[in-house]
Amino acid sequence: xxxxxYSSKEINCKIVYYGPGLCGKTTNLQYVxxxxxxxxxxxxxxxxxxxxxxxxxxxxxxxxxxxxxFKVRFHLYTVPGQIFYDASRKLILKxxxxxxxxxxxxxxxxEANMESFENLAVNLKEQGYDxxxxxxxxxxxxxxxxxxxxxxxxxxxxxxxGIPEFEACAATGEGVFETLKGISKLVxxxxxxxx
Amino acid sequence: MAVPQLVMYEEESKLISVVLERLNRExxxxxxxxxxxxxxxxxxxxxTKNLDTTSLASLTAGNIAATGGLAKLIGExxxxxxxxxxxxxxxxxSIIGQRVILVVVFDTRSSLGLVRLRVKKASxxxxxxxxxxxxxxxxxxxxxxxxxxxxxxxxxxxxxxxE
Ligand SMILES: Nc1nc2c(ncn2[C@@H]2O[C@H](COP(=O)(O)OP(=O)(O)OP(=O)(O)O)[C@@H](O)[C@H]2O)c(=O)[nH]1
Ligand SMILES: [Mg+2]
Numbered sequence: 001x002x003x004x005x006y007s008s009k010e011i012n013c014k015i016v017y018y019g020p021g022l023c024g025k026t027t028n029l030q031y032v033x034x035x036x037x038x039x040x041x042x043x044x045x046x047x048x049x050x051x052x053x054x055x056x057x058x059x060x061x062x063x064x065x066x067x068x069x070f071k072v073r074f075h076l077y078t079v080p081g082q083i084f085y086d087a088s089r090k091l092i093l094k095x096x097x098x099x100x101x102x103x104x105x106x107x108x109x110x111e112a113n114m115e116s117f118e119n120l121a122v123n124l125k126e127q128g129y130d131x132x133x134x135x136x137x138x139x140x141x142x143x144x145x146x147x148x149x150x151x152x153x154x155x156x157x158x159x160x161x162g163i164p165e166f167e168a169c170a171a172t173g174e175g176v177f178e179t180l181k182g183i184s185k186l187v188x189x190x191x192x193x194x195x
Numbered sequence: 196m197a198v199p200q201l202v203m204y205e206e207e208s209k210l211i212s213v214v215l216e217r218l219n220r221e222x223x224x225x226x227x228x229x230x231x232x233x234x235x236x237x238x239x240x241x242x243t244k245n246l247d248t249t250s251l252a253s254l255t256a257g258n259i260a261a262t263g264g265l266a267k268l269i270g271e272x273x274x275x276x277x278x279x280x281x282x283x284x285x286x287x288x289s290i291i292g293q294r295v296i297l298v299v300v301f302d303t304r305s306s307l308g309l310v311r312l313r314v315k316k317a318s319x320x321x322x323x324x325x326x327x328x329x330x331x332x333x334x335x336x337x338x339x340x341x342x343x344x345x346x347x348x349x350x351x352x353x354x355x356x357x358e
Contacts, residue, residue, distance in 0.1 A: 003203070003231055005237075007203055007205045007207075007209075011344075012235045014233060014234070043247055043250050045254065056257060064355040065354065065355040067351045067354075067355065068343050068347065075235070087264055088264075090264075094260065095232070184352070184355070188344075188347060189347075191347065192342075192344050192346075
């Protein structure tokens with residue numbers, strides 16, 4: 001849930017990157033971090049295992065600019081994608097304003113994508129959110145790989161409702177900012193509605 | 196949405212600052228800060244210059260969330276006080292009114308006993324302020340005060356990503 005501070009003239013929003021293990025959530029944040037002007041970003045925090053798998057979360061605070069005299073701040077989080085970290089994923093979803101579902105385009109990860117997608121819906125519901133109402137976009141990542149499934153197939157499986165979707169190669173940064181911009185727009189538009 | 200969004204007004208912000216400043220002084224601590232359970236910094240007092248308060252806020256909330264998860268597993272509602280002891284610096288964390296987190300960082304110039312005592316008093320005051328804030332938020336909602344963001348245009352949003 002966004003936090004509006006009339007005293008310091010700031011608005012804070014929380015965006016969570018969700019998706020199966022190794023789909024590229026952390027890579028998305030790392031790319032954003034690397035390409036953002038130092039004054040507009042804070043430190044990136046990664047709570048990860050020795051093998052660089054996310055253990056609890058990654059966190060990256062960004063200051064985007066101003067709207068109506070208010071500083072707009074986005075707090076980006078990733079969840080750990082590995083199945084057995086479900087308890088942690090639930091915690092990270094608390095107070096979320098927008099979700100980016102990062103799918104792994106590789107054919108052999110289709111089942112993992114589906115499983116994670118269903119897990120997202122269940123966990124959101126547990127927190128009292130509804131995937132149909134919350135700002136939400138899909139990113140088809142790893143489009144560069146030869147074993148990437150056709151786009152049509154991914155769309156049918158993961159985006160039946162036709163929400164905003166983006167092709168990406170987080171490793172090179174392609175599509176990363178487009179995705180962030182997409183979710184930011186939805187979150188700010190939601191703010192406009194008041195709640 | 197599940198929980199109403201948190202709003203902070205000038206008036207409450209000043210009241211909170213007064214309480215935090217005094218707590219920091221009376222507890223002989225280095226820094227005190229107040230964080231929303233979602234990891235957003237609300238207010239801070241003391242020597243914040245050399246501290247990354249944004250990161251601290253996020254990790255504090257993660258810490259509280261994780262221990263809250265542990266509490267539930269063993270049948271507790273939550274652990275309302277956490278204490279981390281370091282070689283020089285210590286952190287005392289407590290939950291206020293189930294909604295916000297109060298963090299006190301202190302070293303050997305203070306003691307856990309003193310911090311506990313001062314935190315208790317400050318907590319009561321902060322709780323009163325937040326209860327008032329919530330009531331105010333509900334009231335504003337009831338009379339339908341327009342959010343300053345009601346008139347955001349697509350151009351405003353595009354402007355954020357101009358570079
Ligand atoms: N080829 C290719 N590799 C990618 C792409 N995006 C990420 N990777 C690689 O995939 C691996 C896993 O990426 P991470 O970002 O750590 O994955 P994650 O989703 O954070 O994984 P968990 O933390 O376990 O949930 C890394 O080796 C990345 O370099 C991509 O677009 N193309
Ligand atoms: Mg990761």
